[in-house]
Amino acid sequence: MASCGCGVGEEVRNKQVILREYVSGFPKESDMSVRSVTMKLKVPTEDSNMNKAIHQPLRGFGVARVLESKNPDYKKGDLIWGTTGWEEYSLIAEKEALFKIQHTDVPLSYYTGILGMPGLTAFAGFYEICSPKKGEYVFISAASGAVGQLVGQFAKLMGCYVVGSAGSKEKVDLLKNKFGFDGAFNYKEENDLDAALKRFFPEGIDIYFEHVGGKMLDAVLVNMRDHGRIAVCGMISQYNLDKPEGIHNLMCIVYKRIHIKGFAVFDYFDLYPKFLDVVLPYIRQGKIVYVEDIAEGLESGPAALVGLFSGRNVGKQVVVVSHE
Amino acid sequence: MASCGCGVGEEVRNKQVILREYVSGFPKESDMSVRSVTMKLKVPTEDSNMNKAIHQPLRGFGVARVLESKNPDYKKGDLIWGTTGWEEYSLIAEKEALFKIQHTDVPLSYYTGILGMPGLTAFAGFYEICSPKKGEYVFISAASGAVGQLVGQFAKLMGCYVVGSAGSKEKVDLLKNKFGFDGAFNYKEENDLDAALKRFFPEGIDIYFEHVGGKMLDAVLVNMRDHGRIAVCGMISQYNLDKPEGIHNLMCIVYKRIHIKGFAVFDYFDLYPKFLDVVLPYIRQGKIVYVEDIAEGLESGPAALVGLFSGRNVGKQVVVVSHE
Structure with missing residues (x-):
């Protein structure tokens, strides 16, 4: 989850989990590494090479706060969930699935799981x-x-x-x-x-x-x-x-x-509003519970991913990138 | 196909293809035999043991003419298609699927195939x-x-x-x-x-x-x-x-x-009237053709059945029990 403290245009250190090699067999921690790169907090004019997988941050579903967007639907400070990089600051292409978070009386991590x-x-x-x-x-x-x-x-x-x-x-x-x-x-x-x-x-x-x-x-x-x-x-x-x-x-x-x-x-993103209408009340009334397995810090990401394949996690595996 | 020449109550010889043993592996001709039994052409008061498979005629889809029925929908002389025995005269239980044949401008054998x-x-x-x-x-x-x-x-x-x-x-x-x-x-x-x-x-x-x-x-x-x-x-x-x-x-x-x-x-028998509405015109206009592989006589039944598993038949395999 990216923090909102930084200003647009500012240059920041961006910690990332990257894929070192294409994976054969089940993924190993050594297939990934954590690095820190310098990044300018500015949406580029044209999409850069977002689809290259090797030596790029892994992609997955995350929760983030908007710093800048070319899409008028997303304003600075908005909370979103959708496809993000495994990194502190992420450039999200327009084609990626993205949902604005409207309900914050539940844990934000729920938007990577029960509400995501x-x-x-x-x-x-x-x-x-x-x-x-x-x-x-x-x-x-x-x-x-x-x-x-x-x-x-x-x-x-x-x-x-x-x-x-x-x-x-x-x-x-x-x-x-x-x-x-x-x-x-x-x-x-x-x-x-x-x-x-x-x-x-x-x-x-x-x-x-x-x-x-x-x-x-x-x-x-x-x-x-x-x-x-x-x-x-x-x-x-x-x-x-x-x-x-x-x-x-x-x-x-x-x-x-x-x-x-x-x-x-x-294929079912159109059901999301209906889904929220059904599930949010259940959560608030305690009729549905949800168990998460929280790993702290991007550095724990590779081990958490590998653990999924051996069933080490109990409940939804979440990696906390940043607390707000 | 049962002939209609006989009278109700009359005793007739009934040729049958029976199952001699339960089949293991693909069926062989020796798993079946053709026999002739005496049968009274009368619907019994109670259903006899129709579900026993061994030493009983094989069952399959056939075309027949009604000799007698307890069901008022079926009158003597009606043509039907549905589950019949591999025999000249068949007693058909009420629970079996049965359809009255209304259109006889097409070959009756079609009711074992394209119209069945x-x-x-x-x-x-x-x-x-x-x-x-x-x-x-x-x-x-x-x-x-x-x-x-x-x-x-x-x-x-x-x-x-x-x-x-x-x-x-x-x-x-x-x-x-x-x-x-x-x-x-x-x-x-x-x-x-x-x-x-x-x-x-x-x-x-x-x-x-x-x-x-x-x-x-x-x-x-x-x-x-x-x-x-x-x-x-x-x-x-x-x-x-x-x-x-x-x-x-x-x-x-x-x-x-x-x-x-x-x-x-x-599970789709309710579609039958709609199906006929679509397919009969296609057949009459020659827009759909149908190829049958006709075997003559009940005696050819076992070989015809065995042939299905080696793909010997070309088109729908039909066994002619009786010509009308």
């Missing part, structure tokens, strides 16, 4: 893709993550039976005790994922919110009910593998008339 | 599941089959670019010369399915009408365009395998926001 991209992802994925109905059986993998914890709470609010999987006892406890899931299990402790799913879903699964892919997806397919829906938000177990695992049970798609849909939040 | 279950499957699958738009790129596997040949012609009528795969030169010729596909290839002659698809779809595939599964599906996934749709009608290459092949490219579902939907015609 992961929140809208959960909202669009669950309500638009899964077509949920009261009483349906819902399974969520990576359920304590930035998106999963919300999907589970939306499903509970709708009157569904909700079970989640996660990768540690701490996360399983969180699912059951903090987010109100009906059940949860640690997939690392289950030798037979099919048996685990049958234990929690003797009647089968209506809705699967997919984050992991691989063996979990294969086990879910045989446990889906007729006309089941699978919203594919990610397949984190398969990213950066040289050869992804083979999925063997796709014939269930025919037998059970299963509906699978991959989606990305970018 | 395969036709409605193609219609619902293409228009309802694939949401096609003019100019889109459409790929169909098993494209000369009972369903595929129709999907291709629907797609051409809509102004799509259409390519099909099939398993022989004869079928490929049929696709190009009879059904008007823009391109077609013999998958058995392609060492690299991915390369074959890239040759025909340098811009990628918007719609894939899936009949085969396995390696073809894996190759299609990497060639799909963003927001592509896959209607899964069947996966014939995978049926009856002890362990289905692994599919490795499902991550494309996320990257490309792909929509995959398994479907069965049973």
